[in-house]
Amino acid sequence: MSKRTNSVLVFGGARGIGAATARAFVKEGACVTIADVLEEEGRALAAELGSDHAAFAPCDVGAADQINAAFDIAIQQFGGIDVVFNNVGIARYGTVDQLSLEDWDLTLQVNLTAQFIACKRAVQEMKRSGGGVIINTASILGHASQKTTAAYAASKAAIMGLTRTVAIDHAADGIRCVSISPGTIDTPLVQIAARTFKDRRPEDLEREWAAHHPLNRLGKPEEVAATVVFLASSGAGFITGSDFLIDGGIRSELYA
Ligand SMILES: NC(=O)c1ccc[n+]([C@@H]2O[C@H](COP(=O)([O-])OP(=O)(O)OC[C@H]3O[C@@H](n4cnc5c(N)ncnc54)[C@H](O)[C@@H]3O)[C@@H](O)[C@H]2O)c1
Known part of the structure; x- marks a missing residue:
């Protein structure tokens, strides 16, 4: 029996980096499920990519049941899950004495806990099917900080710890887990x-x-998308646990 086409689930796929990545995967022949709160944009992109290759899942990653519902839609539409791209991220600004606990909690829920929940489900599915790839989105702000970004920077640094641990816990299951750290991308x-x-x-x-x-x-969203497509490919088969800077060199310079 021939192997079915790769099924890719992109959280936050309606616009920006996620939309560019959905397009890039479809160009490679994969089937993509776009999970997003932006229903109009997400459905329009899925329609543009064609129903044979794309589906839309309404999803607020702040709710665990909606993350799981997006997995259900991807599996139902395309027969399984091979690649998960955890790409949703929000920012709430403020120094720690000003930032509200609500904004801190929301940032960690949407940026970090959602990726934990999606990793959990992805691992369960990929163990059943014999493997897969999870790509988590961190940030340059997980490596070095900017003023007023405590919540965002903390969430993005933690994503790298989550990624390394998923990678070593599930390497034997045929699952690779990597993260990406974009610099400033025009989205x-x-x-x-x-x-x-x-x-x-x-x-x-x-x-x-x-x-x-x-x-x-x-940076261009398409440049991030190209890295994600590579990391999901068999050419990246010996890569797991690492973080990939796509940052125009910003992390390499001490003083600008
Ligand atoms: N653009 C940059 O400069 C940059 C730099 C470093 C890291 N990142 C990270 O890259 C990722 C994508 O960023 P982007 O610039 O494309 O952002 P964007 O805001 O343009 O796109 C993000 C997508 O996520 C969706 N989204 C937001 N909240 C959601 C939720 N609760 N549930 C489901 N979907 C939700 C949005 O509707 C949107 O489609 C984020 O994790 C961001 O932190 C971006």
């Missing part, structure tokens, strides 16, 4: 952030953020 998240500083023009801010990277530009 709606960053474009919205650039518009929140009322006293600055968004294009000036984006130029400034670009200049912090030795490559002197923002």
Whole structure:
């Protein structure tokens, strides 16, 4: 019997890095389930990619049952789960004396606990099917920090610890688990952030953020997507537990 087409579940796949990754996987011939809170955008992307290769799962990763429902939809549509891309991330800003406990809890729930829940289900499914790949999204802010990002930075650093442990616990099950750490990538998240500083023009801010990277530009979602597709491929078969910086060199420079 021929092996069925790879089934990929992308959390936060409606826009930004997740949407670029969904597109890249379909281009490789995979089937993709896009799980997201943005129903209109997610359904439109799934329709654009075609029902043979893409499905949409309405999902708020803040709720465990919705994460599991997205797995159910992917399995029902495409016969199993081979790759899970945990890509949802939100940021709440504030120094620790100002940041509310609610914002801290929400950030950890959406960025970290959701990835734990998705790893748990992915491992259960992949053990049954003989293996798979889990790719978790950390951040450059998991490696070095910026002011007012305590909650986000803590969640992203913890993702690397989760990833390493899943990798060593389940290597013998044929499961690889890796994380990625993007620098500043030109996505709606960053474009919205650039518009929140009322006293600055968004294009000036984006130029400034670009200049912090030795490559002197923002990254493209497609560049992150290409790394994720590689990490999911058999060519990356000896890679597990590691984190991949896709950061235009920003982590390599001590003083800009
Ligand atoms: N863009 C960057 O500069 C950058 C840098 C480092 C890390 N990252 C990380 O990359 C990932 C993707 O970032 P992006 O820039 O593409 O962001 P984005 O905001 O453009 O896209 C994120 C997607 O996640 C979805 N989402 C948000 N909350 C959700 C929830 N509770 N449940 C389900 N879906 C939800 C959004 O609807 C959106 O489709 C995040 O984890 C982010 O922390 C981004």
